[in-house]
Amino acid sequence: MSGAGVEHRFGPYGGQYVPETLMPALAELEAAWVSARADPQFQAQLGRLLRDYAGRPTPLYLAERLSAAAGRTTYLKREDLLHTGAHKINNALGQALLAVRMGKRRIIAETGAGQHGVASATACALLDLECVVYMGAEDIRRQAPNVQRMGLLGATVVPVEAGARTLKEAVSEAIRDWVTNVADSHYIIGSAVGPAPYPAIVRDLQRCIGDEARDQILACEGRLPQRVIACVGGGSNAIGLFTAFVDDEGVELIGVEAAGEGIESGRHGAPLTVAGRPGVLHGSFSALLQDDEGQIAEAHSVSAGLDYPGSGPEHAWLRDSGRASYVAVTDSEALAAFERTAELEGIIPALEPAHAIHFALNLPSESELDLICLSGRGDKDLAEVLKLLGRA
Amino acid sequence: MTGAERIAAAFLGCQRRAALMPYLMGGFPDQARSLAIANGYVDGGADLIELGVPFSDPLADGPVIQSAGTAALAAGATFDRVLATASAVAERVPVVLMCYSNAILARGTDRAIAGIAAAGVSGLIVPDLPLEEAPATALSCSAAGVAFVGLAAPTSTDERLAAIGAATQGFLYTVAVAGTTGERGDHSAYAEVVARVRAHTSVPVALGFGISTPQQARAAADAGADGVIVGSRLVREAAESDDPAASCKALVEQFAQALR
Numbered sequence: 061m062s063g064a065g066v067e068h069r070f071g072p073y074g075g076q077y078v079p080e081t082l083m084p085a086l087a088e089l090e091a092a093w094v095s096a097r098a099d100p101q102f103q104a105q106l107g108r109l110l111r112d113y114a115g116r117p118t119p120l121y122l123a124e125r126l127s128a129a130a131g132r133t134t135y136l137k138r139e140d141l142l143h144t145g146a147h148k149i150n151n152a153l154g155q156a157l158l159a160v161r162m163g164k165r166r167i168i169a170e171t172g173a174g175q176h177g178v179a180s181a182t183a184c185a186l187l188d189l190e191c192v193v194y195m196g197a198e199d200i201r202r203q204a205p206n207v208q209r210m211g212l213l214g215a216t217v218v219p220v221e222a223g224a225r226t227l228k229e230a231v232s233e234a235i236r237d238w239v240t241n242v243a244d245s246h247y248i249i250g251s252a253v254g255p256a257p258y259p260a261i262v263r264d265l266q267r268c269i270g271d272e273a274r275d276q277i278l279a280c281e282g283r284l285p286q287r288v289i290a291c292v293g294g295g296s297n298a299i300g301l302f303t304a305f306v307d308d309e310g311v312e313l314i315g316v317e318a319a320g321e322g323i324e325s326g327r328h329g330a331p332l333t334v335a336g337r338p339g340v341l342h343g344s345f346s347a348l349l350q351d352d353e354g355q356i357a358e359a360h361s362v363s364a365g366l367d368y369p370g371s372g373p374e375h376a377w378l379r380d381s382g383r384a385s386y387v388a389v390t391d392s393e394a395l396a397a398f399e400r401t402a403e404l405e406g407i408i409p410a411l412e413p414a415h416a417i418h419f420a421l422n423l424p425s426e427s428e429l430d431l432i433c434l435s436g437r438g439d440k441d442l443a444e445v446l447k448l449l450g451r452a
Numbered sequence: 453m454t455g456a457e458r459i460a461a462a463f464l465g466c467q468r469r470a471a472l473m474p475y476l477m478g479g480f481p482d483q484a485r486s487l488a489i490a491n492g493y494v495d496g497g498a499d500l501i502e503l504g505v506p507f508s509d510p511l512a513d514g515p516v517i518q519s520a521g522t523a524a525l526a527a528g529a530t531f532d533r534v535l536a537t538a539s540a541v542a543e544r545v546p547v548v549l550m551c552y553s554n555a556i557l558a559r560g561t562d563r564a565i566a567g568i569a570a571a572g573v574s575g576l577i578v579p580d581l582p583l584e585e586a587p588a589t590a591l592s593c594s595a596a597g598v599a600f601v602g603l604a605a606p607t608s609t610d611e612r613l614a615a616i617g618a619a620t621q622g623f624l625y626t627v628a629v630a631g632t633t634g635e636r637g638d639h640s641a642y643a644e645v646v647a648r649v650r651a652h653t654s655v656p657v658a659l660g661f662g663i664s665t666p667q668q669a670r671a672a673a674d675a676g677a678d679g680v681i682v683g684s685r686l687v688r689e690a691a692e693s694d695d696p697a698a699s700c701k702a703l704v705e706q707f708a709q710a711l712r
């Protein structure tokens with residue numbers, strides 16, 4: 061019944077744990093994606109938008125002062141230079157075009173840091189689609205500039221007051237909207253999570269990050285990096301970077317999660333790192349933070365984009381199969397890397413990739429050549445960071 | 453008697469009228485009162501009871517059932533305590549447990565279902581476990597003598613309805629509208645939904661989601677439903693009333709009256 065086409069499972073992970081109401085829509089989406097992916101016209105249209113509108117390819121930048129500080133050659137993949145300021149636009153443009161192709165004129169999105177919400181609102185403005193963005197009330201508070209942006213772009217931002225009022229609750233509410241309005245709406249999920257076919261679609265739309273970066277580093281260095289490093293919330297920038305390197309055996313793949321107040325505090329967002337019992341959240345079976353009863357735990361991170369108790373199913377499988385490893389970096393470490401990157405490189409990173417930068421900069425390694433995904437810029441985080449650093 | 457047989461007998465026992473299946477949020481407002489409400493349901497004329505296990509992230513539920521679940525968890529509800537309620541009520545009417553996937557996975561499917569069976573529960577509904585993901589759970593239910601109840605939706609294709617209709621046990625839970633649980637005024641689509649689903653199954657068709665007045669319950673029965681499930685309206689009553697058991701009983705009486 062589910063059309064052949066994209067992966068539903070990555071090892072034991074993934075699947076479609078959703079109400080029956082959505083199953084036909086998931087099948088329709090999968091069929092539409094399989095056909096769009098193979099359609100040169102669709103690819104040309106998307107390619108043009110990514111190039112002329114979003115700003116692809118993004119540079120691969122040799123960060124010399126960071127390299128000196130790290131003691132090894134360090135390249136940054138500059139997704140922060142994209143229109144709207146993060147890699148999220150790659151996925152939002154692709155899925156919005158797909159929605160048009162499916163005849164769906166109403167878009168639902170969730171957002172944590174606001175980057176995916178802004179990217180979706182932007183794609184909808186461009187393609188003349190209605191856009192409703194669910195956002196936790198706590199995230200609305202700490203990512204205020206993005207809320208204003210979405211408003212300006214014509215999107216409706218719906219505050220979600222349930223639970224910890226962050227990304228998990230926003231995803232749940234977006235899915236409930238989709239269950240209710242599935243006939244005329246498409247849900248643009250913002251990360252490589254959710255029921256099949258979403259993790260595969262998001263990966264396909266984000267893999268341009270790694271495809272470009274691999275060519276670029278070969279052109280610059282004449283060899284592949286020893287380590288490829290990305291932050292992991294749901295895992296979309298990381299899977300987008302990793303995919304191109306998965307078959308390159310000598311390349312180490314490292315995902316950096318949020319350790320929040322410290323793994324031992326229990327207040328973190330690092331389900332892949334702690335590797336507890338996997339479970340079902342938001343339609344897929346994957347690594348997850350939960351209690352003994354199977355109730356989903358709240359995640360904690362200074363970075364709204366990493367403040368999520370679940371993770372993409374393909375990452376859980378990359379971990380179990382030993383192909384990738386996952387580590388976690390605390391709030392205060394990420395804040396330090398945020399400042400350091402600004403001082404050393406004149407680049408204000410988003411708090412999310414600041415986690416990846418901290419790891420590359422401060423943990424010992426034999427690596428001589430690192431490639432880090434700078435998934436977004438930090439404008440959205442300024443007010444919150446200055447407050448946390450006691451400067452506001 | 454297996455769970456499926458007990459459910460079948462309950463539907464048959466209603467003779468020509470539709471069966472009334474009120475939904476109860478386990479452990480809400482607290483453990484003692486949820487049992488009192490369950491007994492109120494039976495006293496008010498419930499033929500079966502659908503008992504929800506509270507879950508932190510219930511994707512199929514609207515605000516009323518969501519917040520009742522959150523409150524139940526805060527009041528200390530656990531899977532085992534909900535089963536204790538089930539076990540007490542199951543002596544009076546068949547109980548169908550509504551439980552999200554992760555709560556079952558967390559204790560291991562076979563162990564969870566053995567516990568469900570031991571509590572005397574007749575059927576299991578897992579709202580986020582569509583047919584494709586259900587085989588292991590269905591197998592485990594079948595080994596334990598618990599009916600694994602499938603869900604059909606207005607969006608289900610004929611091909612899916614045929615497969616769901618063939619696989620379901622006890623009855624077919626038919627979602628009346630595309631959407632989450634929650635009170636809704638409209639009942640114009642009931643007849644079409646019931647007719648479509650009925651063509652694909654031989655077990656009783658129970659309609660739920662949105663049915664919130666006795667008139668709507670009557671309309672569901674008139675539309676051909678063999679069973680009527682009332683959820684959010686009753687959970688809201690439990691949330692708002694000073695004496696939830698009494699007022700839920702009174703409300704169930706009105707629904708039962710409408711189905712006579």
Ligand SMILES: Cc1ncc(COP(=O)(O)O)c(C=O)c1O
Pocket residue numbers: 146147172173174175176250251252291292293294295296297298364365366410412413435436437
């Ligand atoms: C800049 C940036 N990086 C990373 C993330 C985390 O998401 P993902 O793991 O899907 O890349 C976000 C999410 O909001 C983000 O805004």
